[in-house]
Amino acid sequence: MKIIAIETSCDETAIALVEASGGLKSPKFKILKDFVASQIKIHQPFGGVVPNIAKREHLRNLPILIGKILGISNFQFLISNKIPNSKFQILNTIDLVAVTVGPGLEPALWAGVNFAKQIYAEIRGNNKRRKPQKIGLQGVSHLDGHLYSLLLQQKNIDYKKLFPAISLIVSGGHTMIVLMKDLKTIKKIGETRDDAVGEAFDKVARLLDLPYPGGPEIEKLAKNGNPDAIKFPRPMLDQQNFDFSYSGLKTSVLYYLRDHKLAEGKMENGEWEKQKADVAASFQKAAFDVLIKKTLKAAEKYKAKTIMISGGVAANKSLKKAFIAELRGLKRGTTRKEALQLIVTKFPTDNAVMIAAAAYINHLRKKKYKLVANGNLNIK
Ligand code: KG4
Ligand code: ZN
Secondary structure (H helix, E strand, O other), X not given: OEEEEEXXXXXXXXXXXXXXXXXXXXXXXXXXXXXXXXXXXXXXXXOOOOHHHHHHHHHHHHHHHHHHHHOOOOHHHHHHOOOOHHHHHHHHOOOXXXXXXXXXXXXXXXXXXXXXXXXXXXXXXXXXXXXXXXXXXXXXXHHHHHHHHHHOOXXXXXXXXXXXXXXXXXXXXOEEEEEEOXXXXXXXXXXXXXOOHHHHHHHHHHHOOOOOOHHHHHHHHHOXXXXXXXXXXXXXXXXXXXXXXXXXXXXXXXXXXXXXXXXXXXXXXXXXXXXXXXXXXXXXXXXXXXXHHHXXXXXXXXXXXXXXXXXXXXXXXXXXXXXXXXXXXXXXXXXXXXXXXXXXXXOOOOOOHHHHHHHHHHHHOOOOOOOOOOOOOOOO
8 A cells, every 4th residue: 555644743844655565464664755844943043843833834845845756846836736747657556645633733733634635636636547435535643653653664573572562652742651452452551741751851952052952962962971960850750650740850950050050151161061961961861760660660560572662752872772771681680581672763753654654554443533633632
């Protein structure tokens, strides 16, 4: 099945063309085209994503990206938004148009939903050889996208050895633990009660005068710092649930900087850089300690065979290293026959390939979402 997927939930405009096969027993994906137009530079001066600017940029980028998918650089096409007949061969082979309907910024989501409807209408209208009802249009949850991104480009997935799995989704908007009994049976077992972990990285980065998005900046800076220099709190670490809280940790960083009079211009430059690195490293460790401990606790409780990590924060190499170190320690002290395997997504930050993967799985399990932008869509 050939899927064209569109993602516009936040500040990345993305379109991908993916060939999916294998069914629910062993799904496989071949990525034919994958384009992401990032708006990071445009939102950077504001220190975060501005919804209406995101929408405007999506509307500008979408025709350009579909032009790239089809190999058109025709300016006329961009003005009229009409696809030339000669370029329809690729679209004629598409079985499913998939688009993110939520969660995310609603003005941004609408840009994608309306564009997907337009593309779908054009494909159906121009398809002379196939019955129009054979072509589908499907709304996709962005969270399903992150969750199923684990199935993409992972070599040698042995589906028999994968489940039950504990899946940790960590992004700018979400922090949650999902129990996957199999590809179809998923249940959220915990989530953040306030800020998402990626959001905490972005906010702490701002306190340290680092640009948006803060995650990669903090990760880089933390490499030069001492993670044990400052004892930041580990909120909810020992509670008997799988929930998180990150707003208190961010506030602790704020108070620490204030109480120690740490700021650019208030101290020698070299000293500020050193302090910044220690704050970044100590914050990162505190944030990850809670993620790791709660995920492992969930894996233990549900006798998981696999831990999966997805979402933008999964791009952080120190997170993967810390998980591996913890799993090694666990292996030594356990009587389990099989080691708990760790899979980190190869598609952490927002993209459309993961939306195609989720569309395929949801199509097979007959899970449908309304074709309406829903900023608060939850995982089911
Ligand atoms: O999944 P994503 O692209 O968008 C959402 O669905 O939110 O995640 C973006 C988030 C941002 O908060 C960003 O700071 C964070 O992921 N992020 C990172 C890293 N790369 C991106 N956080 C920590 N370390 C990174 N290397
Ligand atoms: Zn995301």
